[in-house]
Amino acid sequence: MEDSGLTPHILVDCLKFGVVVPKPFIQQDKIVLNIGISAASALMINNESISFKARFDGKSQDIYVPTNAVLTIYAGENGKGMFFETESKKTTPKKPNLTLLD
Numbered sequence: 310m311e312d313s314g315l316t317p318h319i320l321v322d323c324l325k326f327g328v329v330v331p332k333p334f335i336q337q338d339k340i341v342l343n344i345g346i347s348a349a350s351a352l353m354i355n356n357e358s359i360s361f362k363a364r365f366d367g368k369s370q371d372i373y374v375p376t377n378a379v380l381t382i383y384a385g386e387n388g389k390g391m392f393f394e395t396e397s398k399k400t401t402p403k404k405p406n407l408t409l410l411d
Contacts, residue, residue, distance in 0.1 A: 315384035316345040319359065325378035327358075331365045342372065343385065 310317045319342050321328060323335045330340050342363065344352060349361035349372075359374045383390025 310384055315386050316343060316348075318343050318345075318383055318385045318390075319374065319379050320381040320383075321374050322378045322380050325375060327373065327375045328378050329371065329373040331370050334365060339380070342374070345385075 321330065321340050321342060322338065323330060323340055324338050330342070334340055343349065344359065344361065346352075349363050352361040353359070356376065358376060359372075359379065361372050362369055363372055364370070379393060381390055381392045
């Protein structure tokens with residue numbers, strides 16, 4: 310993304326286990342994080358998580374986001390990106406309907 314002059318952002322579900330972000334910046338159980346080079350230092354991305362240091366209100370914060378908490382990754386400039394299916398959107402097996410017969 311940054312090679313194209315765009316700034317990568319992630320939308321994070323803060324209710325997922327293991328998410329470490331500054332609580333005052335959470336809105337409706339979600340937070341948008343800029344993971345661009347200019348905003349995220351020591352950025353590490355692997356199959357399990359995204360971690361980095363970022364400044365919030367002038368204070369350096371350690372950020373940790375399990376990959377299952379990432380809802381979207383998109384370009385801040387145009388909103389284009391990838392949306393990931395959340396567990397709540399996945400279909401769950403329906404319970405069988407039981408009818409009592411006399």
